[in-house]
Amino acid sequence: MxxxxxxxxxxxxxxxxxxxxxxxxxxxxxxxxxxxxxRGERMTEAQRWVDEQVGLWTTTLDALDTELHRGRRAASEEES
Structure with a gap:
């Protein structure tokens, strides 16, 4: 083994x-x-849960990314 x-x-x-x-x-x-x-049905349940989490976190992290870009842009404009 x-x-x-x-x-x-x-x-x-x-x-x-x-x-x-x-x-x-x-x-x-x-x-x-x-x-x-x-047990395939349990694997399917786990995959469904993972897919839900990915969807939740993708939306949340996309929003965070947008805010970070806004902050960088604002900081850049203040320096100019």
């Missing part, structure tokens, strides 16, 4: 547990192993 992915097996297990606990993955016991699968 470490040679191929640069992460130890216990670290992978911890990551999978976090994903499972958050509802992003499900597991099924197969003998002494657990088989994991991503």
């Amino acid at each position: 470490r040679a191929e992915f640069g992460i130890s097996q216990p670290a992978v297990s911890n990551h999978l547990k976090v994903l499972r606990d958050a509802g992003f993955a499900q597991s099924v016991a197969a003998g002494s192993r657990r088989i994991y699968a991503l």
Whole structure:
């Protein structure tokens, strides 16, 4: 595991547990192993939330950019 992915097996297990606990993955016991699968609907929900955040922050940061440009322009005009 470490040679191929640069992460130890216990670290992978911890990551999978976090994903499972958050509802992003499900597991099924197969003998002494657990088989994991991503839950697509949860990934879709997460993507929807990210898209909403991007929209919110894009608008907010665009407004901030506009105000910064106005401030620079005003400062430049005062220097002239």
